[in-house]
C-alpha cells in the first residue's frame with residue numbers, strides 16, 4: 001500500500017514524481033586536500049538519483065563552519081568544480097538535488113578553524129558532544145570539543161554573507177536548490193534554542209531575537225537564488241548536541257509563521273525519535289502536538305524525517321502529517337529505495353561502522369535489488 005508515497009508533488013519550480021526523498025547524510029569522504037567532492041562521491045549520489053529529491057550531506061559554507069573531518073565545502077572554486085560532477089551525474093540519471101548548507105558553530109575543533117582558533121557560537125557555553133577529528137596518524141577519531149568563543153555582533157554580518165556566497169556557489173555547481181540546515185544543534189539551532197543562547201544583543205533573549213539569524217540567512221539566500229529554491233530544516237525539540245528550548249511551541253511557532261513570508265520550496269522537520277544517528281528512547285512526548293501545530297501554521301510543502309519505514313511513511317502521508325518523507329539510513333543502504341518501497345522488496349540494513357569516513361565500502365557497494 002503505497003498510493004500516497006507515489007503521488008507527484010510540486011516543490012518550488014519542480015515537480016517531484018513521488019514523495020520518497022533522500023535525507024541529508026554526512027559521510028565524511030570528501031577528497032583531500034581541500035574538502036572537495038570526488039568521482040566516488042558523484043557515483044554515490046548518481047546511484048540514489050531515483051529519490052524524489054536528494055538533499056546532499058551537510059556542506060560547510062566556510063572553513064569556520066566546518067566541524068567534522070573530511071566533510072565537503074562550498075566556498076572554494078575547486079569545491080564548486082567538485083560539486084559540478086555530482087550535480088551532472090544526478091541530472092543525467094534523471095534526479096533532482098538540493099545542497100544542504102551548514103555552519104556547525106560550536107560543534108567544532110580548533111584543528112578545523114582558521115589559525116587554529118576556538119570555534120564560534122552565540123554564547124561561550126560548552127557542548128555535551130563529540131566531533132570527528134583527525135588524529136596524528138591521519139585516522140578519524142571522536143574527540144571532545146572545547147568551550148567556544150561568543151561571536152561579536154559585527155561578525156554575524158560576515159556569516160550571513162558566507163551563506164549567501166555558498167548559495168550562489170551551489171547554483172554555480174549545478175544544484176537545483178538549497179536546504180538551510182537550522183537543526184541538530186549547529187550554529188542556527190544554537191541561536192534558536194534558549195539553552196545555548198545567552199546573548200544580550202539583537203540576536204538573543206526574546207524568541208524574535210533568537211530567530212533573527214535564521215531569518216536573515218533565509219532572506220540572503222532567497223535573495224540570491226530565489227525563495228522557491230530554498231528549503232529549511234528544523235529540529236524542534238531535538239536534543240542532539242545538548243539542545244533544549246524553554247518554550248518550544250512559541251519559539252518554533254514564531255519561526256514557522258515568519259518563514260511563511262517567503263514562498264519557500266519546503267519546510268523540513270526532523271522527528272525527535274532519532275538523536276543524531278541513533279534511536280532516542282526518551283523523546284519529548286509533546287512532539288506530536290508540536291508537529292500538528294507546525295503543520296497547521298506552515299502554508300507550504302512539509303517534509304518530515306526520522307525513523308520512518310515504508311509502512312509508517314505511507315501512514316504519515318495518509319494521515320496528512322506531512323507531504324514528503326525523507327529517509328536517511330534506509331537510503332544510505334538502498335540506492336534503489338523508491339523502487340523497493342513501491343514493489344514491496346526487502347531492504348538492505350545499514351552498517352553504522354562505515355557511516356563516517358573510509359572508502360567505497362559501505363558507501364557505493366550497497367547493492368540495488370536484482
Ligand SMILES: Cc1cc2nc3c(=O)[nH]c(=O)nc-3n(C[C@H](O)[C@H](O)[C@H](O)COP(=O)(O)O)c2cc1C
Pocket residue numbers: 023024025026027056057058100181183184233270274276277305306307308326327328329330355356
Ligand atoms: C550517517 C548519518 C549522517 C547524517 N548527516 C546529516 C547531515 O549532514 N545533515 C542533517 O541535517 N542530518 C543528518 N543526519 C540525520 C538524517 O538526515 C536523518 O534525519 C536521521 O538519520 C533520521 O532519519 P532515518 O531514521 O531515516 O535515518 C545524519 C544521519 C546519519 C545516520
